[in-house]
Amino acid sequence: MAYEKQVVVITGCSRGGIGHSLALEFASRDCLVVATARSLTSISDLQTDPRFFLQELDVCSDESVRHALSTVLEKLGRIDIVVNNAGMQCVGPIAEVPLIAIEKTFNTNVYGSLRLIQGVVPHMASRKKGKIVNVGSVSALAPLPWAGTYTASKAAIHALTDTLRLELRPLGIDVMNVVPGAVKSNIGNSALATYNSMPEWKLYKHFAEAIHARATYSQSAKSTPSEEFARKTVDAVLKKNPPAWLSLGHQSTIMAILYHMPIFIRDFLLRKRFNC
Numbered sequence: 049m050a051y052e053k054q055v056v057v058i059t060g061c062s063r064g065g066i067g068h069s070l071a072l073e074f075a076s077r078d079c080l081v082v083a084t085a086r087s088l089t090s091i092s093d094l095q096t097d098p099r100f101f102l103q104e105l106d107v108c109s110d111e112s113v114r115h116a117l118s119t120v121l122e123k124l125g126r127i128d129i130v131v132n133n134a135g136m137q138c139v140g141p142i143a144e145v146p147l148i149a150i151e152k153t154f155n156t157n158v159y160g161s162l163r164l165i166q167g168v169v170p171h172m173a174s175r176k177k178g179k180i181v182n183v184g185s186v187s188a189l190a191p192l193p194w195a196g197t198y199t200a201s202k203a204a205i206h207a208l209t210d211t212l213r214l215e216l217r218p219l220g221i222d223v224m225n226v227v228p229g230a231v232k233s234n235i236g237n238s239a240l241a242t243y244n245s246m247p248e249w250k251l252y253k254h255f256a257e258a259i260h261a262r263a264t265y266s267q268s269a270k271s272t273p274s275e276e277f278a279r280k281t282v283d284a285v286l287k288k289n290p291p292a293w294l295s296l297g298h299q300s301t302i303m304a305i306l307y308h309m310p311i312f313i314r315d316f317l318l319r320k321r322f323n324c
């Protein structure tokens with residue numbers, strides 16, 4: 049019966065994104081997937097499939113998170129896995145990006161995940177069982193210019209995940225950091241939409257084209273298909289002992305190499321590549 053399956057809650061499952069592919073992949077492994085999105089219309093294709101339980105969930109709203117988690121627990125009785133996938137890009141030079149845009153990025157990418165985590169940990173701790181999967185980014189390994197806000201929010205997620213892994217272990221909860229490289233999704237289009245509401249740059253007029261291009265940097269012909277990314281991620285998450293860190297996707301290796309380089313060499317290479 050459905051409730052005997054592992055119950056997996058995923059945030060940000062809109063069609064075309066990583067969350068949607070993760071939802072389909074978990075469902076194909078006999079999990080009952082709580083696919084959530086800000087708007088149910090973005091996951092309407094999953095509506096009639098009994099492997100999914102759809103739920104509206106805005107990670108920026110305490111009330112929405114509380115309501116979604118209590119509905120799932122009431123209807124399905126438990127939550128085995130939470131995947132904090134919802135996220136947004138924020139492009140612009142740090143000195144000029146409006147603080148309100150920086151707050152929104154952190155509210156979505158960092159506090160959004162923390163809302164889910166604080167909401168679900170008491171339940172998982174009561175069962176001494178559960179897995180929390182946070183989606184970070186390779187961009188935090190070697191921060192490139194023009195997306196510092198996003199990168200900082202992902203670096204915060206990496207640090208929080210490392211601490212959570214230690215703090216939640218005594219409660220029986222596994223914590224995993226999934227760190228995508230460049231993966232095909234809607235992130236570029238969403239970033240462009242947000243970018244269009246940015247003010248005109250003052251000190252960075254000269255870099256406007258490069259800044260604009262940063263919005264879609266992860267979306268090239270070589271980007272890893274989200275289905276492939278999801279398959280390997282779900283393989284790892286469903287292991288009895290999931291790894292602490294899983295980084296995969298186009299450019300994940302080069303970003304790991306940059307991370308280990310002396311900073312002066314990394315800066316030199318990035319300045320050359322990004323003309324700054």
Ligand SMILES: NC(=O)c1ccc[n+]([C@@H]2O[C@H](COP(=O)([O-])OP(=O)(O)OC[C@H]3O[C@@H](n4cnc5c(N)ncnc54)[C@H](OP(=O)(O)O)[C@@H]3O)[C@@H](O)[C@H]2O)c1
Nearest residue numbers: 060061062065066106107134135185230231233234235266
């Ligand atoms: N694609 C890449 O190359 C890449 C690389 C590194 C990390 N990542 C990370 O992977 C995760 C998934 O991103 P993606 O690439 O699949 O991008 P995406 O296609 O834009 O998906 C992002 C998802 O997050 C949702 N979301 C945004 N704000 C939300 C909120 N307040 N509440 C609930 N959901 C919200 C979006 O909903 P709407 O459809 O309503 O906007 C969408 O479903 C993100 O954390 C991203 O930072 C992606």
